[in-house]
Amino acid sequence: MAQRSSANGRRSRHKPARMDIHAVARRARVSIATVSRTINHIPSVDPELANRVREAIRELNYFPNTQARALVSGRSRLLGLIVSEITNPFFPELIQGFEDVAVEHGYEILISSTNYDPERMSLCIRRILERKAEGVAVMTFGIEEPLLDQLAEREVPLVFVDVGPDRPGVSVLRVDYQHGIRQGVQHLAALGHRDIAFVTGPPRLHSAQSRRTAFRRSLQECGIPVDERWIVEGDHMMEGGMAAAERLLGGKRPPTAIMCSNDMTALGVLHTAYRVGLRVPADLSVIGFDNIHMTEMMIPPLTSIQMSRLELARAAVSALRAHVERSSPKREYRIDTQLVVRESTGVPRRAKIRLPRGNRRKAKSAAPPANGIAGI
Amino acid sequence: MAQRSSANGRRSRHKPARMDIHAVARRARVSIATVSRTINHIPSVDPELANRVREAIRELNYFPNTQARALVSGRSRLLGLIVSEITNPFFPELIQGFEDVAVEHGYEILISSTNYDPERMSLCIRRILERKAEGVAVMTFGIEEPLLDQLAEREVPLVFVDVGPDRPGVSVLRVDYQHGIRQGVQHLAALGHRDIAFVTGPPRLHSAQSRRTAFRRSLQECGIPVDERWIVEGDHMMEGGMAAAERLLGGKRPPTAIMCSNDMTALGVLHTAYRVGLRVPADLSVIGFDNIHMTEMMIPPLTSIQMSRLELARAAVSALRAHVERSSPKREYRIDTQLVVRESTGVPRRAKIRLPRGNRRKAKSAAPPANGIAGI
């Protein structure tokens, strides 16, 4: 009877039965206040009534309207997350972690990406402000003063990576790039590398600048002079890595190792090496940064520096929560980085003879640990 | 004077000056109705007053509260997007496109991922329903009936990929997998491959099943018998690709070519080939699917089948808009797929002698076109 003809016949112009808190209240024969209290687990509700309410909710498939809720309570339970770009695998992994942690604490998240374009930052902020997010994690370049003022005016808690203004309500996640990068440089030095280049990230990105600085310092610590011509600019994308590697490897005295400001850059470098017929690690060692999941699958698997997305996410959410829920003073969090040795680093073929610090033997003994999965 | 002591001193307990439509109205000496009308570009407003309002808005840095707006107008200007997983690069690229197109039409988007877990689907739906999205694009496996009913009850427009229930308000984006996959199989056959394996996606994923079916049919079209043992299950992740390749290549008579249900799987296959010392494409040809951005950087660059994210996004948004804004009847959209030849496919070394269809010469002439960028 209801096979086909009545499916979208004249009767289908019904309005959807409104399904608000009043409907539930009516059905459970209580007031809307009691329904609200039941939903929000306020203990003073008579268990008998609460059961009636819960049953009505189930029968009607009711759930509260988030917007109305947020409007009246002043709490959106929303956290903003501004990232550089969503197509760089590091960020989805970060977003995943951020979301997991946020949900754990009863928040939802609002993602915005700047695509490294400062123009878009104000759009991101506006979006987030319009939706009345209770806090914002900024995981890209910094925010300019006027925008910061807007956020401060609304008293929106903020958390930055690496660097942020000294304002109330602003927390900073300090990442110890130095540790991981030092390990990376030491690893290369131990293998016998002296000619180590670095491909940076976008100039605007503070986290990228910090990595560069850490690289320079690490080089000095290892007693290797810093040659600025070997620090070339990338863009944290594959293309920039390719281009940078072409420049570096096209010179008359190319480096034997290239460190990269992130893994996508390293992927580009690996690709250029492949294109010009250099074997990695025999002819060129490559180190990435971030240790994204995909590094394991690169050919060869990429030695990289791990920065925990989950730690970052946890710290960000907890910083934001600290402000929102307890309005406690701002805090600083420290995130560690750690070298993960895979197969893209090895003893340079064009071995340097002159090891001024006399650690020739050491270099040999510190060959990269095999990664377990050698062959199947 | 305000150097440090007063920064978080006793005076900082002020409440943030409320910044609602009333404040603007007061400042512009008009009613809130006029402010609202100005904001919403209703032409009947006196230009003089409108100017006053705009100025007041600028001075106060005012912008409307999205929640209140949505509550009263019944329009959230929000579109939901449910994807499989955000860490698979295909999806960020899709999300990017979806967002761009949505913003173009004045919508924002709400992203949810199922992680291939049907349990999480109901959470995704609930999230989206709670926020009162005006439409949902489901880019993962299908939705079960009870959940569909919930959505139908609220009259939320839906758009699916490949397959969807025949209901009012539901559109389907039909992807022509057959075209691209046929091209892929023909390409392999032309090169001389006869032993072609396929690594599928998760069983639940309809789009993955369609790809498998298209592969089978394409094989038959080329006169190559289908050997079910060469169709092995993957998970659309790198790990599944690795495992599947290990199984395929570990046999006594391994295939000379492997097609994959997506590019991540192909990445895993490439990696296993590398591990067991097979050269691609000399010893093994590999074809991916999706043609994600990264395929260009794989070693070797991956031959893949392009499915346009932007087209998919455009179709999805326009299907949703058709329902929301014009409540027009549901439509079907067609998305094409297209082979992109790179360097992971070539003439099999272990050439098949017996070419039953006598296309031995053809095979030779159909060597893969070089990709332009041979060397730098």
Place this chain on the structure above:
DNA sequence: GAGCGTGGTGAAAGCGTTTTCATGTAAGGG
């Protein structure tokens, strides 16, 4: 037995908008 908490309940205010409706004013026609 009167006074007094105590604790569960519902009425109603209010969140920041949009939108309807009535009002006032100016222009235009007889």
Place this chain on the structure above:
DNA sequence: CCCTTACATGAAAACGCTTTCACCACGCTC
């Protein structure tokens, strides 16, 4: 010069919820 028409404007209702506040009915204590 008065009446009509048109139109810009503001007052107020409504959106779906949380939360305050007053209320009522208990069970106590003195």
